Each structure stands twice: as structure tokens, then as C-alpha cells.
Amino acid sequence: MDQESNKHLKIILSVIFIIILLILILYFFNQFLKLNTYEEIKTTTTTIKTTKKVDYDFIELTNDKKIFFNSYLNEINTLKAFNNAVDNNYKVYNINLIQTEISKFKFIYTYLKINNAEENVDFEKINEYSNKFFKTDLYQENLNNYLQEKFYYYEFNNEEPNYCLKVNSKKDNILFIDMVKKENNICNNDVLNYDKNLIINQIKLGYLLIDDEMIYYSFTIVK
Numbered sequence: 772m773d774q775e776s777n778k779h780l781k782i783i784l785s786v787i788f789i790i791i792l793l794i795l796i797l798y799f800f801n802q803f804l805k806l807n808t809y810e811e812i813k814t815t816t817t818t819i820k821t822t823k824k825v826d827y828d829f830i831e832l833t834n835d836k837k838i839f840f841n842s843y844l845n846e847i848n849t850l851k852a853f854n855n856a857v858d859n860n861y862k863v864y865n866i867n868l869i870q871t872e873i874s875k876f877k878f879i880y881t882y883l884k885i886n887n888a889e890e891n892v893d894f895e896k897i898n899e900y901s902n903k904f905f906k907t908d909l910y911q912e913n914l915n916n917y918l919q920e921k922f923y924y925y926e927f928n929n930e931e932p933n934y935c936l937k938v939n940s941k942k943d944n945i946l947f948i949d950m951v952k953k954e955n956n957i958c959n960n961d962v963l964n965y966d967k968n969l970i971i972n973q974i975k976l977g978y979l980l981i982d983d984e985m986i987y988y989s990f991t992i993v994k
Contacts, residue, residue: 828942834963840938840946841960843985844976847931852882853990854932860992861950861972867989872913875905880917881927891922906979906986934971937963944988948974 832840844850856878857868869875879900883892894911901909917923935958937949949965950972951957957965977989 829940830942831940832938837938837963838961841936844936844938844948845958845960848882848886850932850936851885851927851929852878855881855927857990862992864992864994867977867991869905869987869990872909875901875907875909876914876917876923877925877927879904880923880925884927885929893922897923903984904987936974937965944978946974946976946978948976950974 844853853869856874858874858877860868869878876897879897880892882904883896883900894909894914897914898909901907914923917925933953934950935953937951938946939949940947949970951965952969952971954969956962957969973993975989975991975993976987977991979986979988
């Protein structure tokens with residue numbers, strides 16, 4: 772082999788060596804990146820699993836506030852009105868049970884019949900109390916199933932519910948409430964300590980309090 776050919780061979784071998792070296796460097800660099808990415812994902816996943824979010828908006832009510840809300844919600848006309856509006860759907864979870872116009876109508880009709888013993892309930896009266904309790908107008912055509920001539924009729928349940936409501940805390944405009952089975956004197960509004968085994972359901976009640984008048988936005992059974 773002449774000197775010129777030998778020189779070319781050395782150049783070719785050098786180029787091949789450099790290419791192999793670059794391939795090896797790229798391979799090991801890629802493996803290093805994968806390892807770091809895996810560790811980062813692993814660390815992030817562990818953080819997500821072990822980090823607990825603290826809800827600083829959750830407020831435990833004072834005893835006076837609990838008694839105030841208990842007295843308001845357990846007033847027999849209001850309790851029966853809610854009982855009819857919910858219509859025994861106490862196993863329907865995480866849905867606002869007073870969102871429909873029919874449920875609002877049942878609440879209002881029950882309240883009017885028990886509280887004022889109204890003989891004839893017309894749409895004007897229904898809408899007046901819809902604004903009083905829910906701050907909303909109702910559409911007359913949605914209540915046609917309960918219309919008899921120009922007055923409304925609904926065969927409401929006038930029995931006293933077998934539970935009472937115990938307010939314990941709030942977040943923003945939501946009250947957290949225990950629906951408690953009646954037993955002995957547990958449903959007295961100032962009874963704040965009770966056997967948790969007597970809790971039938973837990974409720975989130977969306978509300979506003981304006982001049983000591985309750986406005987209701989939602990009534991949700993939570994599981």
C-alpha cells in the first residue's frame with residue numbers, strides 16, 4: 772500500500788471512529804435524560820399522592836349561629852315545605868333538589884297552605900313567594916299540571932317529617948347540615964351534641980341571609 776492510500780485509510784478510520792464516538796455520546800446522553808425525566812415524574816407523582824389540600828374557607832359556626840340557623844330551618848312550615856319540595860328524593864346525591872320550577876312550586880304551595888291557610892292560591896301569589904324564597908320569577912306555563920281553573924292545587928304531605936336539621940358549619944354561602952333522625956329531645960334547636968349514628972343524610976344548602984330572611988339557592992344531598 773502506497774503512502775497516499777495509507778493516509779486515506781487513516782482518515783476514513785478516524786471519521787468512522789468519530790461517528791461511533793458521537794453515536795455513543797448521544798446514546799448515553801439520551802439515557803441520562805430519560806432517567807432524569809423518570810425521577811422527576813416519580814417525585815411529582817409522590818408529591819401529588821402525599822400532599823393534602825387544606826381548605827381554609829371552611830368555618831365552624833359558633834353555638835349561637837348554629838342555634839339561629841337550626842331555629843330557622845326547623846320551623847315546622849319551612850321543614851314541611853322542604854320535605855315536599857325534595858319529594859322523598861333523599862337517595863339522589865349531588866344534585867340540587869330545588870332547582871326546578873316544580874320543586875319551587877311545591878315548596879311555596881306547602882308553605883302558603885300551612886302558614887297562611889290560603890284557600891285559593893293563584894299565580895301572582897306563587898310568584899310573589901318565589902321571589903321571597905328564591906329570588907326568581909317562575910313561568911306560569913310550567914305549572915299548568917297543578918292549575919284548576921285559575922287557582923292551583925297540589926296534594927302536599929302535611930305530616931311532620933321524621934327528621935330535623937342540624938347546621939354545623941359553612942363555607943362562603945353554603946351551610947353544611949346534618950339531617951338527624953328524631954329521637955327523644957334531640958331535635959331541640961339548642962341540642963348541638965348528638966349521636967352521629969342518628970345522621971340520616973348530610974346536606975349542602977346554598978343560601979343568602981338578607982335582613983334575617985333566608986334566600987335558598989340549592990338543597991343538595993351529599994354522600
